[in-house]
Amino acid sequence: MLRATYILSSLAVLSAVRGQGVGTYQTETHPKLSWQTCTRSGCTTNSAGTVALDANWRWTHVTGNYTNCYTGNTWNTTICKDNAECAKNCVLEGANYQSTYGITTSGNALTLKFVTKGENTNIGSRVYLMASDSRYQMFNLMNKEFTFDVDVSQLPCGLNGALYFVQMDADGGMAKSSNNKAGAKYGTGYCDSQCPRDIKYIDGEANAVGWTASPNDTNAGLGNYGTCCSEMDIWEANSISTAYTPHPCKTQNSGGQQRCTGQQCNVPDRYGGLCDPDGCDFNSFRMGEKNFYGPGKTVNSNKKITVVTQFLTNNNSTSGTLTEIRRIYVQDGKVIPNSKSNFPNLFPAQDSITDKFCDDAKKGFGDATSFQKNGGLQQMGAGLAKGHVLVLSIWDDHTANMLWLDSNYPTDGDASKPGIARGTCSTSSGAPKDVEANSPNAQVIFSNIKFGDIGTTYSA
Ligand SMILES: *[C@@H]1O[C@H](CO)[C@@H](O)[C@H](O)[C@H]1NC(C)=O
Numbered sequence: 001m002l003r004a005t006y007i008l009s010s011l012a013v014l015s016a017v018r019g020q021g022v023g024t025y026q027t028e029t030h031p032k033l034s035w036q037t038c039t040r041s042g043c044t045t046n047s048a049g050t051v052a053l054d055a056n057w058r059w060t061h062v063t064g065n066y067t068n069c070y071t072g073n074t075w076n077t078t079i080c081k082d083n084a085e086c087a088k089n090c091v092l093e094g095a096n097y098q099s100t101y102g103i104t105t106s107g108n109a110l111t112l113k114f115v116t117k118g119e120n121t122n123i124g125s126r127v128y129l130m131a132s133d134s135r136y137q138m139f140n141l142m143n144k145e146f147t148f149d150v151d152v153s154q155l156p157c158g159l160n161g162a163l164y165f166v167q168m169d170a171d172g173g174m175a176k177s178s179n180n181k182a183g184a185k186y187g188t189g190y191c192d193s194q195c196p197r198d199i200k201y202i203d204g205e206a207n208a209v210g211w212t213a214s215p216n217d218t219n220a221g222l223g224n225y226g227t228c229c230s231e232m233d234i235w236e237a238n239s240i241s242t243a244y245t246p247h248p249c250k251t252q253n254s255g256g257q258q259r260c261t262g263q264q265c266n267v268p269d270r271y272g273g274l275c276d277p278d279g280c281d282f283n284s285f286r287m288g289e290k291n292f293y294g295p296g297k298t299v300n301s302n303k304k305i306t307v308v309t310q311f312l313t314n315n316n317s318t319s320g321t322l323t324e325i326r327r328i329y330v331q332d333g334k335v336i337p338n339s340k341s342n343f344p345n346l347f348p349a350q351d352s353i354t355d356k357f358c359d360d361a362k363k364g365f366g367d368a369t370s371f372q373k374n375g376g377l378q379q380m381g382a383g384l385a386k387g388h389v390l391v392l393s394i395w396d397d398h399t400a401n402m403l404w405l406d407s408n409y410p411t412d413g414d415a416s417k418p419g420i421a422r423g424t425c426s427t428s429s430g431a432p433k434d435v436e437a438n439s440p441n442a443q444v445i446f447s448n449i450k451f452g453d454i455g456t457t458y459s460a
């Protein structure tokens with residue numbers, strides 16, 4: 001017995017050393033970003049906030065030397081023929097936020113630049129708000145209000161400056177996977193409702209076996225595994241269009257982030273997986289109010305916009321059931337209520353996301369009902385109540401050129417048919433090679449993040 005214990009514990013020590021580790025060439029220093037929590041008695045500033053870059057953007061190389069484990073869109077199959085071995089042999093490196101990734105902060109403002117030309121060219125980024133050096137800040141949005149300012153004036157067609165919440169683990173998955181030694185500090189553990197398969201490390205293992213390089217993205221590919229969890233899109237936007245969208249998942253029943261394979265990851269049947277990939281979206285243009293949001297419109301995207309989102313429950317308590325996700329804008333000292341849907345022949349005018357609104361819009365537009373099949377707002381709320389991580393990103397779209405946000409989609413649909421037109425961008429806009437070449441200086445600025453009781457995070 002004693003001997004067996006000794007052997008087991010020495011193996012445990014060995015595996016504790018050999019796991020998805022971190023590199024030593026670049027110190028990881030998270031840029032500071034302050035934010036506020038608010039109650040009836042006012043707001044207090046949290047000055048300890050920082051942001052961490054997602055692991056997928058980081059240099060991953062052999063432990064102890066400069067050999068890449070992953071280059072462009074392919075893995076080094078000599079080092080990475082086995083997913084677990086690969087994670088043990090490779091490290092995630094620290095990030096130079098400004099010069100490599102175009103990420104800067106100042107006080108309560110975060111700027112994400114689109115194309116950054118350093119030693120290599122970097123496209124877009126994704127960062128998380130941190131509670132400490134090694135843990136993500138967790139938010140329970142139930143019966144709460146979340147507010148921020150955004151400058152989208154330098155985000156043309158095809159780009160997306162996104163602010164959203166996903167049900168990641170606070171430690172980036174370290175406790176769940178003993179092989180993950182990098183954790184939240186290095187931005188591990190991403191998941192969302194698309195169950196993305198372009199993630200290089202999931203659950204402390206590489207996603208190298210079966211990896212297929214993307215035919216149209218020199219920086220990405222798809223592995224055999226995806227990573228699913230519920231997602232609340234507060235803000236997916238450019239200067240032309242904006243949408244907010246809850247995406248419930250079945251995974252929240254088993255604790256949030258879950259690695260998937262095959263059909264679980266929504267392939268080949270888009271609606272047969274663990275999550276709702278479509279969500280129930282409120283995009284004012286798509287909902288028939290074409291003069292509400294955009295350059296020079298009611299909510300003027302040429303200028304800074306304050307975006308308020310309220311998560312209302314059936315009994316005005318965090319323990320209640322999510323019944324409504326309400327949007328309010330503030331600009332130039334004026335409170336601007338959300339636009340109302342405008343299809344009087346199809347369904348009654350509504351300005352907020354409720355289960356009735358989702359039923360009406362899906363039926364009216366002839367959309368799939370995966371939002372309802374995944375449990376609708378109640379299931380979204382059950383996930384939110386367990387805590388979500390705040391994500392801020394800038395990205396272009398190698399799958400659909402962002403046309404689902406800012407143009408007619410599907411592109412061969414009749415634009416006069418309700419639900420097809422989502423914005424004024426041309427159906428030929430948004431190809432990544434075009435936006436990367438023509439708008440390298442695009443950027444989004446998020447600032448003045450506030451979280452608190454309903455009615456306490458904004459004023460006129
Ligand atoms: C890097 O380390 C690996 C594993 O120890 C070794 O196989 C490889 O030869 C090294 N490469 C260089 C360039 O030193």
Ligand SMILES: *[C@@H]1O[C@H](CO)[C@@H](O)[C@H](O)[C@H]1NC(C)=O
Pocket residue numbers: 062067068076077078079
């Ligand atoms: C792949 O890794 C092996 C082992 O470290 C190394 O010898 C080889 O040069 C690497 N290949 C590339 C293309 O980097």
Ligand SMILES: *[C@@H]1O[C@H](CO)[C@@H](O)[C@H](O)[C@H]1NC(C)=O
Pocket residue numbers: 314315316
């Ligand atoms: C919740 O608060 C709203 C707004 O103050 C109020 O109209 C509603 O009656 C309250 N609902 C319950 C169940 O207390």
Ligand SMILES: *[C@@H]1O[C@H](CO)[C@@H](O)[C@H](O)[C@H]1NC(C)=O
Pocket residue numbers: 314315317319320321
């Ligand atoms: C709110 O409703 C939930 C169930 O819907 C219940 O468990 C909880 O006790 C209620 N909270 C309050 C303060 O009434």
Ligand SMILES: *[C@@H]1O[C@H](CO)[C@@H](O)[C@H](O)[C@H]1NC(C)=O
Pocket residue numbers: 214215216398399400401
């Ligand atoms: C890019 O490739 C992916 C497959 O990796 C495909 O789904 C997508 O339609 C392609 N997009 C374009 C714009 O060609």
